[in-house]
Amino acid sequence: xxxxxxxxxxxxxxxxxxxxxxxxxxxxxxxxxxxxxxxxxxxxxxxxxxxxxxxxxxxxxxxxxxxxxxxxxxxxxxxxxxxxxxxxxxxxxxxxxxxxxxxxxxxxxxxxxxxxxxxxxxxxxxxxxxxxxxxxxxxxxxxxxxxxxxxxxxxxxxxxxxxxxxxxxxxxxxxxxxxxxxxxxxxxxxxxxxxxxxxxxxxxxxxxxxxxxxxxxxxxxxxxxxxxxxxxxxxxxxxxxxxxxxxxxxxxxxxxxxxxxxxxxxxxxxxxxxxxxxxxxxxxxxxxxxxxxxxxxxxxxxxxxxxxxxxxxxxxxxxxxxxxxxxxxxxxxxxxxxxxxxxxxxxxxxxxxxxxxxxxxxxxxxxxxxxxxxxxxxxxxxxxxxxxxxxxxxxxxxxxxxxxxxxxxxxxxxxxxxxx
Amino acid sequence: xxxxxxxxxxxxxxxxxxxxxxxxxxxxxxxxxxxxxxxxxxxxxxxxxxxxxxxxxxxxxxxxxxxxxxxxxxxxxxxxxxxxxxxxxxxxxxxxxxxxxxxxxxxxxxxxxxxxxxxxxxxxxxxxxxxx
Numbered sequence: 091x092x093x094x095x096x097x098x099x100x101x102x103x104x105x106x107x108x109x110x111x112x113x114x115x116x117x118x119x120x121x122x123x124x125x126x127x128x129x130x131x132x133x134x135x136x137x138x139x140x141x142x143x144x145x146x147x148x149x150x151x152x153x154x155x156x157x158x159x160x161x162x163x164x165x166x167x168x169x170x171x172x173x174x175x176x177x178x179x180x181x182x183x184x185x186x187x188x189x190x191x192x193x194x195x196x197x198x199x200x201x202x203x204x205x206x207x208x209x210x211x212x213x214x215x216x217x218x219x220x221x222x223x224x225x226x227x228x229x230x231x232x233x234x235x236x237x238x239x240x241x242x243x244x245x246x247x248x249x250x251x252x253x254x255x256x257x258x259x260x261x262x263x264x265x266x267x268x269x270x271x272x273x274x275x276x277x278x279x280x281x282x283x284x285x286x287x288x289x290x291x292x293x294x295x296x297x298x299x300x301x302x303x304x305x306x307x308x309x310x311x312x313x314x315x316x317x318x319x320x321x322x323x324x325x326x327x328x329x330x331x332x333x334x335x336x337x338x339x340x341x342x343x344x345x346x347x348x349x350x351x352x353x354x355x356x357x358x359x360x361x362x363x364x365x366x367x368x369x370x371x372x373x374x375x376x377x378x379x380x381x382x383x384x385x386x387x388x389x390x391x392x393x394x395x396x397x398x399x400x401x402x403x404x405x406x407x408x409x410x411x412x413x414x415x416x417x418x419x420x421x422x423x424x425x426x427x428x429x430x431x432x433x434x435x436x437x438x439x440x441x442x443x444x445x446x447x448x449x450x451x452x453x454x455x456x457x458x459x460x461x462x463x464x465x466x467x468x469x470x471x472x473x474x475x476x477x478x479x480x481x482x483x484x485x486x487x488x489x490x491x492x493x494x495x496x497x498x499x500x501x502x503x504x505x506x507x508x509x510x
Numbered sequence: 511x512x513x514x515x516x517x518x519x520x521x522x523x524x525x526x527x528x529x530x531x532x533x534x535x536x537x538x539x540x541x542x543x544x545x546x547x548x549x550x551x552x553x554x555x556x557x558x559x560x561x562x563x564x565x566x567x568x569x570x571x572x573x574x575x576x577x578x579x580x581x582x583x584x585x586x587x588x589x590x591x592x593x594x595x596x597x598x599x600x601x602x603x604x605x606x607x608x609x610x611x612x613x614x615x616x617x618x619x620x621x622x623x624x625x626x627x628x629x630x631x632x633x634x635x636x637x638x639x640x641x642x
Contacts, residue, residue, distance in 0.1 A: 099605075102598035106547065145605070205546075313548035313593065320546040366552060366591070 096141050104133045107150045109230045113208035115157055117267040122211075122229060122257045128164075132157035205230070206321045207267045209314075212256075213282040216263055221256040222285045223292075228253055230317075231310050240303045242292060279322075283331050283388065286314045290335050294342070308339050319374070326383020329374045333392035336371035337399050340364040351496050356404040368399045387423040390415055409439035426455040434467055442475035462491035466501060473508065482508035512551065512622040513592050513600045517607075519559065519585035520615040524578065526558045529610040536608035544592065549603060553590025587615075597621065 108129060115125035132153045146152040212225040224242070227233045233241070239249040270278045293307030315332040322328050344362035347353050375396055378389040394415050401407040416432035429452055437445025449468050458464045469484030485505035492498050522529070529537070544550035556562075559577035566573040579585060594600045600619045607617055 098598045099602060102596075102602035105595070105599060106602055309593065316548035316550075317546060320542075320548070370551065 093141065097137065099145060100133075100136055100140050103145060103149045104136065104153065105232055107153050108232050109208070110150065110205050111153055111157060112229055113204035113267075114154060115161065116208055116211070117204050118158075119161065120264070120267065121261060122208075122225075126229070128157045128161050129153075131160045135160070203269055203321070204267075205317070206269050209282060209318070210269055210278055211260060211265050211267050213278070213285045214260065214263075214265055215278070215281045216259060216265075217256050219284065219288055221252050221259075222281070223288050224249055224252050225256045226285055226314070227289065227307075227310065230314065233310070237303050240301050241307050243304075279325065279327070282318070283327060286311050286318070287331060287335070287388075289314070290338075294338060305342065308335070308342060311335055312339060324381065326378045326381035327386040327388050329378035329381065330383055330386045330389030330392050333371045333374035333378060334388050334395060336367045336374060337392060337395040340367035340371065340399065355398055360402060360404075363399065371399065372396055385418060385422060387419065390419040390422065394419070407438075409435055413439040426452060426457040429455070430458065430461075430464060430467060433471075437467075437471050437474065442471040445471040446475065460491055462488045462497070462501075464488075465491070469501075469504065473504070478508040481505075511594060511596065511624060513594060513597070514620045514622065515553075515590045515592060515600070515604065516586045516618045516620070517555075517588040518616040518618065519587040520611045520613045522611050522613060523587035524558045524560075524585070526560075533608065533610035537610055540606060540608055543606070544590075544603065549592045549594060551591040551593050553588070555588040556586060559585050 111129040111132065112122070112125045115128045116122050119125055119128070135156045136149075136153060140146075209226065209230055212229055213222045217225065220242075224238050227238050227241070228235065235250045235253065236246050238244075239246045242249070269275070289307050290311035293305050293309075293311065296304030296307075312332075312335050315328070315335050318328050319332050340363045341355075341358060343364070344358040344360070345352055347357075371392065375389065375392045378384070378386065378392070383389050384393070394412060397408050397412050397415070413432070413435040416428065416435050420428055420432060430449070433445050433448035433452065436448055446468070449464070449471060452458055452464065465484040466488035469481045469488060472478075472481035472484060482505050485501050485508065489498050489501035489505065492501060528534075541550065541553075559579045562577040562579070564575040564577070564579065566575060592600060592603065594603065597619065604617050604619055609615070
C-alpha cells in the first residue's frame with residue numbers, strides 16, 4: 091500500500107469506529123466535546139502508528155484503548171495541576187474517587203449500548219428538534235457542520251452555534267448518556283424516532299438538481315434507522331419507522347419527471363421503484379406487526395406506503411385497505427391532513443358520496459383554511475359525482491390558493507374540463 | 511452508495527464443506543457488526559456450482575449448461591449488498607471480513623450504477639436501476 095492508500099484506509103476505519111468511540115468516551119467523561127477531542131487524538135495516534143504496524147485486527151478496540159489511555163494521561167495531568175484543590179476536596183468529603191482509575195476499570199467493560207445511549211442523549215427532548223437533528227448528524231452520522239448546514243439550507247456558523255449550544259445544554263443538565271428505562275423510555279424513544287424521521291423528510295423534500303447532500307440525508311436517516319433496529323430489535327415502532335423510510339425511499343428516483351417536476355404516486359413509473367428497498371420495507375413492517383405494533387403511528391403510515399408499493403399498477407391499489415388504515419391512523423395520530431387523506435381514500439374505495447361526506451365535515455377545520463388540497467379534493471369528488479358546476483368552483487378556489495405554477499395549470503385545466 | 515460484495519468460490523465451498531464452528535461464529539460477529547452499523551442491506555450464501563445453471567446467450571439462441579463448472583475463479587460463493595459512504599469505507603469493512611476458507615480466496619466489491627450516475631434516466635434503462 092502507498093502512504094496515501096494507508097492514510098485513506100485509516101481514515102475510513104476511523105469513520106466506521108468514530109460514533110461508537112465518541113459514545114463510549116462521552117459516557118466516561120460526560121462531555122461530548124471532550125469525547126470528540128479524545129477520539130480525534132486516537133486518530134492522530136493511529137495515523138502515526140498504523141503505517142508502521144499495519145491496521146490492527148480489531149481497530150475499534152485499538153482506537154478505544156488509545157483514546158482512553160490519552161484520557162487517563164489528560165486527567166492525571168489535570169489532577170496534578172489541581173492537586174491542591176483535589177486534596178482540599180478530599181479532606182472535605184473524604185472521597186478517594188480517582189477518575190483515571192474509573193476509566194481504567196471500565197476499559198474492558200464494553201456493554202455495547204453506548205452508541206444507543208449517545209443517540210438517546212443527542213435526541214433528548216430538552217433540545218429543540220432542529221438541535222437534536224444537527225447534533226445527531228454530527229456525532230452519530232459523522233457529518234461535518236458544513237455538510238449539515240448545506241443539508242438544512244442554512245449556514246455553517248448557525249449550525250455550529252446550534253451544536254455548541256446543544257452540547258452545553260446537555261452538559262448543564264447532567265444527562266447520563268444512558269438508554270432510559272421504564273416509563274421514560276417510551277417518551278424518549280419517540281423523540282429519537284421523530285429526529286430520524288425529520289432528517290429523512292429534509293432529504294425527501296429536496297428536489298432534483300439540488301445539492302447532493304440533501305437527498306443523502308434520506309440515506310443517513312435510513313442508516314440511523316437500521317442502526318437503531320439492530321440495537322433495539324424488540325421495539326415495534328423502530329421497525330415501523332424503518333419500514334416507512336425504506337418504502338418511501340424506494341420511490342426517490344421515480345418522483346420527478348424529465349422536466350424536474352414532482353409526480354404524484356399515480357403518475358410515477360412504477361418500474362423505477364427500488365424493489366430492494368420495497369422488500370426491506372415490507373420485511374421491517376412485518377417485523378413491526380409481529381412485535382405487536384401494527385397500530386403504531388409509524389407502522390400504520392408504513393402500511394399505507396406498502397399498499398402503494400404492492401400495487402404494480404396504480405389501478406391495482408387496494409383502496410378499501412387504505413381507507414381502513416386511515417380510519418385507524420386517525421385514532422393514534424389525529425390531524426386534519428390525515429382526515430383529508432382519509433376522505434380521498436374513502437372516495438376511491440367507496441365512491442364520491444363517501445368522500446364528500448367526510449370532506450364536508452372538515453370544511454371548518456382551522457388548520458385547513460387556505461389549504462389548496464382541500465378544495466382540490468372536494469372538486470375531484472364532485473367531478474366524480476357528476477356535479478360539474480360545483481366541481482368547477484372548487485378547482486378554481488384551489489388554483490387561487492396554489493403558488494406552484496405547474497399545480498395551478500393542473501387545477502385550471504381540471505376546472506375547464508368541468509365545462510362552462 | 512451501494513456496493514455488491516462477492517465472496518468468490520474456493521475448493522471448500524465448491525465441495526460444500528461447511529466451515530468450522532468458530533469460522534461460522536466469526537462470520538456471525540462480522541454480519542452483526544455490519545447490521546449494527548446500518549451497512550448491510552441484503553446478503554446470502556450460495557450453494558456450490560453443482561446446483562447452478564448457466565445459460566449461454568448468443569443472438570436468439572439459448573443454451574443451458576448444468577453445473578458444476580470448472581472455472582473456480584469466476585464463481586461466487588456468497589454475496590451481500592452494503593450501503594456505504596464511499597469505496598474506502600467499503601474496503602475498510604471488506605478487510606474485516608473473516609476468512610472462513612482453508613485455501614486462498616477473494617472478496618470483490620462492485621459499486622452499483624445508481625440513478626445519479628446517469629445524466630437522465632432513459633427508456634429501457636430505467637428498470638435496471640436499483641433492482642436486485
